[in-house]
């Protein structure tokens with residue numbers, strides 16, 4: 001190999017305090033496996049000597065404990081964007097040890113290219129193969145790597161031997177032009193390929209190759225519980241009803257689903273519904289369930305930015321790679337989540353809320369309006385541009401001490417204008433074509449837990465007939481949340497005090 005092979009420690013020693021670093025991958029797949037740990041160890045040593053050391057991290061989405069986890073524990077992240085999902089980093093963000101800014105995943109690469117966030121000192125890129133001319137086949141997740149590779153002053157490669165040089169043909173690497181020269185992104189079907197299976201790096205920027213040898217380490221699913229199963233069944237019933245009513249074509253439409261057990265339950269439910277034909281996915285993450293459905297012929301194709309699958313399934317994909325190259329394409333996130341393409345294909349978007357309010361606004365990111373959970377991820381990319389935008393959540397959390405249906409969301413990520421359907425374990429609220437009061441009644445009656453329906457109805461009635469089109473009572477609108485913060489149980493709220 002033309003490039004020097006470095007140990008993780010040798011690679012880490014090249015980084016300086018304040019460096020801007022772009023990471024390959026999307027969720028754990030494709031994220032670097034060994035260099036960030038060596039950087040974290042170096043940071044701890046420097047901190048012990050009283051020296052400052054933090055790097056600024058641009059990723060594709062969440063990463064893994066081997067990136068965000070180790071670096072957060074070492075307090076070595078100065079700035080972080082976009083999505084993250086690990087408790088150690090969340091603590092740093094909420095304590096302001098780390099400056100975090102959140103944005104729609106499809107937007108980061110283009111805003112980086114527009115020059116909004118400064119220069120990139122390094123990109124650390126996981127690959128399954130590299131040629132002497134700098135051509136690489138990337139790992140199981142792409143994220144923003146085409147942009148980071150192009151703009152980084154220096155590149156460190158992690159060559160993952162576990163991937164057996166097997167992934168050629170799985171990716172579709174495409175970098176759009178930017179305004180004022182932007183052109184059509186010519187994806188007309190989920191399986192259209194418009195770019196290259198490889199990424200061409202500038203070999204002069206590659207400062208070294210570090211070897212790694214492990215799968216992505218995505219956890220397998222826990223067994224879905226009763227609530228999750230009910231939500232999944234309600235979403236399926238809704239979609240089947242839409243198809244019967246002719247509002248979804250009988251050939252069906254591509255599906256986007258978020259991560260987690262609800263998405264799993266929905267996908268299995270759709271796959272089991274005999275009248276639904278084999279469907280395609282145009283989504284940002286493909287989980288274990290989809291791989292299973294591909295093998296059963298129920299999912300015919302998946303466009304994604306990552307194969308977010310457990311180690312066992314990752315091995316299965318590699319063992320049957322030729323089959324999966326026909327069924328999967330892994331794209332940069334600005335393409336997998338591209339508003340133009342999502343709108344064109346008519347994607348059905350299914351995302352998760354922390355809480356929704358009675359008028360149809362959704363909070364996906366901030367617990368009680370203040371504490372950052374994970375970030376907006378790709379939910380906004382899909383929800384705003386979807387054919388039908390569905391949000392789901394349990395009706396209650398923490399044994400009923402929290403109602404996930406509230407008078408007013410404590411933070412808003414998705415406004416009433418991006419939310420067509422809300423689904424909980426209680427049922428389905430169809431908000432399409434309804435005014436705020438009609439929406440409120442639908443959500444309270446169909447989605448709120450019975451133990452909260454009266455309280456929510458009382459709140460709605462406080463606005464009275466002259467309360468305006470959206471009859472909030474501002475002094476009481478966050479009473480559920482303030483009650484939870486004071487007594488630990490929203491059920492104690494006394495609206496007569498307001």
Ligand code: 0RQ
Pocket residue numbers: 027061062083105257258259260284285351352353354355364365367368373374375376377378379397398402403404
């Ligand atoms: O807390 O961990 O202490 O038990 O929040 O809640 O029910 O386990 O939900 O893991 O599916 O995550 C919205 C965060 C849901 C996620 C969110 C507490 C609850 C629990 C987690 P514990 P659950 P999930 C695809 C698309 C935004 C990005 C997105 C997310 C914890 O789905 O990050 O959609 N979405 N991306 O107890 C206080 C409430 C609460 C609450 C739940 N109302 N108030 N706490 N909790 N509701 C992915 C990508 O973009 C890559």
